[in-house]
Amino acid sequence: MASLVAPTDGSLEGVLVARTAIAHVDGLAGRALIRGYLLQELAERLPYEDVAFLVLHGELPSGSADRERFAASIRAGAELTEHDRSIARSLREGRSEADALSAAMVLAEDATARAAPVAERCARVLGRVPSVVAAVAGFAPPPAQWSYARRSLAALGANRLDDASLRALEVLLNLESEHGLSASTFACRVAASAGANAGPSLSAACATLSGERHGGATAQARAMLEAAQAHGDPAAFVRAKHAAKERLPGFGHRVYKVADPRVPPLRAAMRAMGHAPLLETCEAVATAATPLFAPKGVHPNIDLYGAALLGTLGVDPSRYVAAFVLGIACGWLAHWAEVRAEGRLVRPDNEYSGPSQRALPGTVL
Ligand SMILES: CC(C)(COP(=O)(O)OP(=O)(O)OC[C@H]1O[C@@H](n2cnc3c(N)ncnc32)[C@H](O)[C@@H]1OP(=O)(O)O)[C@@H](O)C(=O)NCCC(=O)NCCS
Known part of the structure; x- marks a missing residue:
């Protein structure tokens, strides 16, 4: 049996679990x-x-x-x-x-x-x-x-x-x-x-x-953009979030610790759409947040701009997961x-953390 490597938590972060010829995401180079x-x-x-x-x-x-x-x-x-x-x-x-x-x-x-x-x-x-x-x-x-x-x-x-x-x-x-x-x-x-x-x-x-950790980020980013819009001063809104140590939806990524390479093409395509107040708020939020969060490797991600795009298209936030599925x-x-x-079944090992063998009442081990 091959020797087992225990992951530090259940996230499998850094654990190689597959070989694929489809995509390679290089989080440090910011390249997919x-x-x-x-x-x-x-x-x-x-x-x-x-x-x-x-x-x-x-x-x-x-x-x-x-x-x-x-x-x-x-x-x-x-x-x-x-x-x-x-x-x-x-x-x-x-x-x-x-x-x-x-x-x-x-x-x-x-x-x-x-x-x-x-x-x-x-x-x-x-x-x-x-x-x-x-x-x-x-x-x-x-x-x-x-x-x-x-x-x-x-x-x-x-x-x-x-x-x-x-x-x-x-x-x-x-x-x-x-x-x-x-x-x-x-x-x-x-x-x-x-x-x-x-x-x-x-x-x-x-x-x-x-679940909100994978599919919910875009809808949360939309709500955040709307709150920044309602606030009236997106830069002050971001500074207040930073001071309160709150996480900004639409920022950060588990793999990318540099700028998300998916943002520039999306931003360019959105600029071609003409007047879009949500995009303007999005840009103001991104500009204000970058000097505050970038030193930690936290940058605007595709969900921030995706939220602005879907909002501008008039797509209801309940359907943002569907937009991701379509892509x-x-x-x-x-x-x-x-x-x-x-043709090989996935069956990883786990580390057991429950009780060791014990006797049912009325029996002995
Ligand atoms: C995606 C995400 C879970 C990745 O997190 P991670 O790689 O595990 O990063 P960590 O949780 O270890 O955070 C590292 C540091 O960055 C900060 N950070 C991470 N994401 C942040 C965010 N969105 N806003 C502000 N600060 C953030 C953390 O507070 C932490 O700071 P600290 O070292 O002072 O405690 C996280 O960035 C996040 O929650 N983002 C918001 C939701 C989102 O947009 N998800 C979609 C990603 S495509």
């Missing part, structure tokens, strides 16, 4: 590579479909034939039956959007997708994700022939539908498409290692987002396929 390409360049330059193709296939589409085949598979999966739409809608009653989404994600895969070869299967499941998100929210299904980003904009109930808004959302989806072993991706891998189908593996991933779905599917190909 997806299949060897810089995430921020992919985000700035490509449509979501090309990024998803890369994440899933390991290479960029080589030409229009690859693109058309991939788009056709996404379209083929897009439609949700009326029966499944009503199941998804009913899950929302009495539950948070994130809880409902987690259960509904099973609906992203059906028998037809399951019968397809793995690459085709992933594309079909990906194609259905915006339909599941829309159904949970009670929105009409976004037309299958629309681009993934446009379907996502509709599935989130955005009220700004112009080209610059669409592109800004696409940049956010690209930036969230894959980011190594986040808690959700790890959960997806664990389910996949047991041989779970893609739909339930996405559900397992999605379940981690219903990262291709990454989860790539990890699902990678682990499935390995």
Whole structure:
């Protein structure tokens, strides 16, 4: 048996638990590579479909034939039956959007997708994700022939539908498409290692987002931006938070201890949207906070700018988790396929801290 390394706590921080060819996040250099390409360049330059193709296939589409085949598979999966739409809608009653989404994600895969070869299967499941998100929210299904980003904009109930808004959302989806072993991706891998189908593996991933430590940061950042706006002086607001030793949502990252490389492309795409008061507040908060928090390695992160973008698009904070799911779905599917190909069940060891063996009353050891 291999020698065991005891992690210092339950976070698995610094513990190698997998080998992957999909992404490498270098927190000290402030760099994320997806299949060897810089995430921020992919985000700035490509449509979501090309990024998803890369994440899933390991290479960029080589030409229009690859693109058309991939788009056709996404379209083929897009439609949700009326029966499944009503199941998804009913899950929302009495539950948070994130809880409902987690259960509904099973609906992203059906028998037809399951019968397809793995690459085709992933594309079909990906194609259905915006339909599941829309159904949970009670929105009409976004037309299958629309681009993934446009379907996502509709599935989130955005009220700004112009080209610059669409592109800004696409940049956010690209930036969230894959980011190594986040808690959700790890959960997806664990389910996949047991041989779970893609739909339930996405559900397992999605379940981690219903907790505030992974999925809740963007909505908390939105509330903070609104509080800073209401305060009237965002810089004074930040100074008061700092003096009170409060944590600012949308700042800091477990892996990045330098500036989050996902922020500049998102900020640039948002600037192209024109007047956006939430973005102005976001910039004022980031400018005031940086000298106070940067010495500790705490910088504005993608959730801060994501919150400003989604708020500007008119997306309700209850749907911020759904926005993340729409972006990262291709990454989860790539990890699902990678682990499935390995065919080995995840079964780590634990250190036992309970009582040693003892006798039941009336018995002796
Ligand atoms: C993401 C997060 C959990 C990572 O934390 P971490 O790497 O474990 O960092 P630590 O908790 O060890 O904090 C290190 C120091 O930075 C400070 N810090 C970390 N995040 C901070 C934040 N958002 N605002 C202010 N200070 C922060 C801590 O108070 C601590 O200071 P101290 O050394 O004086 O006690 C943390 O930054 C956080 O809570 N961020 C807010 C929520 C968020 O935006 N999450 C989404 C990340 S994509």
